[in-house]
Amino acid sequence: MPSSFHVLPVAYHELEENAQLMRYVGIADLDFDSKTVKSSDFKALVIEAVGNGATLGKLCELSPEFASVMEAARILCKRLVEMGFVPVCWFTGEKGFRIPSCYL
């Protein structure tokens, strides 16, 4: 499984003025804010939940912050579908989701 996506090393904001962007492939990283919930606390929660055989749904019940992130991921995916894309979303094993997509 690829660990990294290698792309043209030109960031969107670095394109010259009036440059035409033909295709952009990006990856959205959605996490909850570590200021509201400590990352270490949430990791501990995940480890405990996993040990108890929890599902992703159960994790949402245990953490409203995480549930909020998942809802954001769902909304983003829905929007991408409306735009004609087929988004792939994955839970990263900790506090967030990744969603790559491409834009023409």
Place this chain on the structure above:
Amino acid sequence: MATVFLRKYLGDACHGVVQKRCKIDPVSYNVGNGLKTDLFVHPDTKVWSVMVDFLDTDNKPDNIILKRAGCDKELGVKILDFWSEVLTNLPSSWEKCSVFERSGVQSLFRNDAQRQPPRAADTSAPSKIAMSVSTTAELQALLDAHTGDSGYVMQSRYCEVNGSCWVPCINARQKYQCPTSGDTHTSNNAYLVFSKGHVWYQCHTEKCAGEKWKVGLGEIPVSFMELSGIAVYSTDAEQYAKKVTRMLSRELLLQGHPRSAVDVLDVLSDTIAILASGDVTAEQKTIIFATFNEWIASSDLLLDNTLFTDIDASIATARETQKKDAADNAFNSLHCRRMANPLLVFRYVIVHKTDESVHGVLKNTDTALTDCRLVLYARKMWPNAKHEVFTFICLKYPENAPCNEEKFEDVWQIGTARMPLRQDTFEPLHYHCPFFRCIHSKHTASDYAVPDFFIFPKR
């Protein structure tokens, strides 16, 4: 992803809602490292990344169990699909695109020396070949079995130069434990290498220099051997026979139907040359010639059976007289024949697309250019996937006779030559392999590689 970009393309409303519910982290691209994707097991929680398909009603969060034994293969396939789609559906204006002059823009490269134009192909330079998700996972499992929490992650591509292969490993966290010395390292200097039928871990850090820096992890996974052809010329006769049997039978299964008696004899001659490169086992002969006979039977040619007598003597003669590279040449010949006259035509030939599962191959089959004789291939490759193949045939070839379950069952069980098809699908299929279409695109040859099916053994 740049915020402005997200907002512009998603629209203010969507962007606002998403931003309200979570933090949209910047994912910056680092030259040489790429983007952090978190597609592996999380180093702290030990939870594997898992796909969440919000459109799939069966994939509800309540049904996704977090504790997993390994990577989410479906997610891996989806990711590969995504990138294949990106790379194969470039806008037409792409061809007219000129090189972006970056004057006035801060270069991401350290100096101009790193921006040299591409050099001519260097045969001593390693080629990078992508591995399937399952092969990568198998290698990862070997390392994990040795050192459960090493922190190393296999790259999904292996390098090859002059017949030697190695897989670079990267560290998934800042510090990781070296399986060689047990020391903690912070740099990427680990590789898996392959020799004597085994996978070896090697550490090249300065710390480990002078130490015994090679650790055996176990036998080379079959899937990697098939991809790289690395063990085909093993001195182990039995292993060699098994390997040749699998590769040759698959090559025969994928051949388009015979065109003439001369064509049949050419394929037979190649088959004999390949078999003569090692000791032929009874099992090997049975499998190969059953496949060969089935291939002959897929045409209406009337052939004299005497052409195929005394095969043993032919193999023995070939073994004594043929040149050392005869088997290589024969594989090459079969491969070229298949490229011109294949049983299956694939939609995507980017190696990332390679997935040898029944789902992967069927999905990747171009049904407009492949007739439903692909059942003949499927029944041999995935004998337990009858229902899935039948469903696929019914869906993609609704007007063909094999959609009748009883007739399909006949074909599945006996691989009949009289496979019921619409008459027009018996017409010879002359088409070029999509691979050649790909290499005319803007990408370099190294961007594309042929699927496993097109790879024949190397010395």
